[in-house]
Amino acid sequence: MRTDVKRTSALGTLIVLGGNDIPWITALEQAGWRCYRCYDLRAAEALLLEVGPCIGVVDLTQDNFSLNGVAGVVNRNKQARWLALAREDQLNTEAICQFIVSFCIDYFTSPVPESQLLKTIGHQRGMLQLERKVWPELGQFGQHGLQGNTAVMKKLRHQVKRMAAADMPVFVQGEIGTGKELVAQAIHQASTRAKGRFVTVSCEAVTSAWLVDGATPSGPGQCCFSAADKGVLFLDEIALLSDDRQLELCRLLEDGSFTTECGRAVHTDVRLVVSTRFPLEELLAEGNIREDLYYRLNVLGLTVPALRERGEDILLLADYLLTKFSRQYNSIAKSLSEEAQKLLLNYPWPGNVRELISQLKRAILLSESKVIEVEHLDLPRITDDKQSLKKIREESERSALLSVLENNKGQISAAARELGVSRATMYRLLNKHDLVPPPRQQYRQG
Known part of the structure; x- marks a missing residue:
């Protein structure tokens, strides 16, 4: 895997998961593309987080990875626009077809039509440029938790x-x-x-x-x-x-x-x-x-x-996470209000970055506007209008719970992790809004 991630003059960034010799990579590099080959999913995920928006190619032809492992990486890295390469016989496999339909914008079968593939990659580069105009902060920072000016x-x-x-x-x-x-x-x-x-x-x-x-x-x-x-x-x-x-x-x-x-x-x-x-x-x-x-x-x-020791860097990190998770959850939330920023700066953060991530995920799921307000954050403050906050929670909690359950196909443990709450808290919220069946039916096999 090439590691020169600091070249800023590249035409675009391409990350390929798996596969063997790929002749068209040479053509892309000669044209000015920055290309990486990854044969380890952990390394690939770290690289994807570092480079930001890019073109991703999943080469399924050599069976280098388990399909579930690749699907997890692709699903967590929606900042990349994913293409798939597959053998003709693999298209008879339901799991392969489901993967392509769920995660990829296009696919090609081997032998790969090089000119058509290069044209598609070039078009997706154009789409990335449009995305940057809509989401200008996406990919601006490196690994979340390590950026900052303090x-x-x-x-x-x-x-x-x-x-x-x-x-x-x-x-x-x-x-x-x-x-x-x-x-x-x-x-x-x-x-x-x-x-x-x-x-x-x-x-x-x-x-x-x-x-x-x-x-x-x-x-x-x-x-x-x-x-x-x-x-x-x-x-x-x-x-x-x-x-x-x-x-x-x-x-x-x-x-x-x-x-x-x-x-x-x-x-x-x-x-x-x-x-x-x-x-x-x-x-x-x-x-x-x-x-x-x-x-x-x-x-x-x-x-x-x-x-709490990072001062104004808390806001840099919060902006990055807000951009990342808003896009991931298809939310229109794009910024924090001045009051919300002050609240983040004044809170002591006993749970550190992990707690900040949970708070922003929750706020994004509860917010129905472009701006995250203080009432969307479940943090203590002196001028807390409890009645107003209670009303907002009652009106938005149920829809947020339904949304996160749908994202996780009804898996309560996975939904709880996404919201950053314990499984017990998740069940309490579901019971509160009548979204869980009676205990006698919870363990019935379908």
Whole structure:
């Protein structure tokens, strides 16, 4: 995958998922296009977030990825205009047809008619230019959570850039929701391991054989070290890793290999990035991390600033998220009122970036105008007109719930995640508006 994402003179950006030799890419590059090939969905998703609006091509002919995995990436990255390449025999498969109809603006069968494809790509570039006039902020920023002009964010980006160049372990500290995984992904993307996988593992879920369900694109059963070989392994919340696993990790850092309790021999070439929400001195003082492991991991360290420390950058981030989610949810909301901006700046944000994302998603779904007002935000304020807020909620909650349920095909857990609420809260809201059947019928199989 090419990594020169800073060239601004390119005619356009094209990202291809999967496939083998593609001759027409050379013609596009000679014409001035910036082209990337991706064979890892995590890396592709990070790249899509970084480059913003672009043309995306899903090459289904070689079966490089599971269709569900590709569909997830495509669905989450609607800033790209997607084309599909398929074999003629694949068009007899219902799942392939459903994918193309649901996510793609056009498709071509192999052998690909090169002149027709290039013409279509050129036309879609024109459509992107029109979109930029309607959504001028879309794609303006890089990874959400890392942009900003304050000193703390400039320092963070500088640290990420310097640490990416050194192939050593990194210890990322920060409160819950600050974007520690985003920092780890940025280090991975800017490093010499960018072509390798970025694998995220929750330390709480690690087994004696380092097998974590759902931790890798290969599914359950694969050792996370094998999955991240030649790439980056992100261990989320190192304080939750058992002492036995910490000892094995220490041996890996010292010798490059170890044998698990299950007898599995582990040999790997990974770069470790670990995170914690606890102050580092507290980890040692309370015995949550082995001292020998701590000093091997804490070669390079950085702290992700809390959202309340980012000053005016909160508004930059909010504008970016508003543009992103408004387009994703087909909303007309495009800006924040002055009162809403003041509310965001004055709120302490205990949940950090994660809480801001939830608040803006909720406001976008509740708003029926181009401007997000304070009443659309579920945040405490001194001059809170509770009766007015209650009225707005009563009138708009039901339609918002119906919309998010429709987007998630009636899946309550998925709808709750989209709204940024717990499953219990989701059921309470559904019951409040008579949108859930009686308990006796909830578990009936259709």
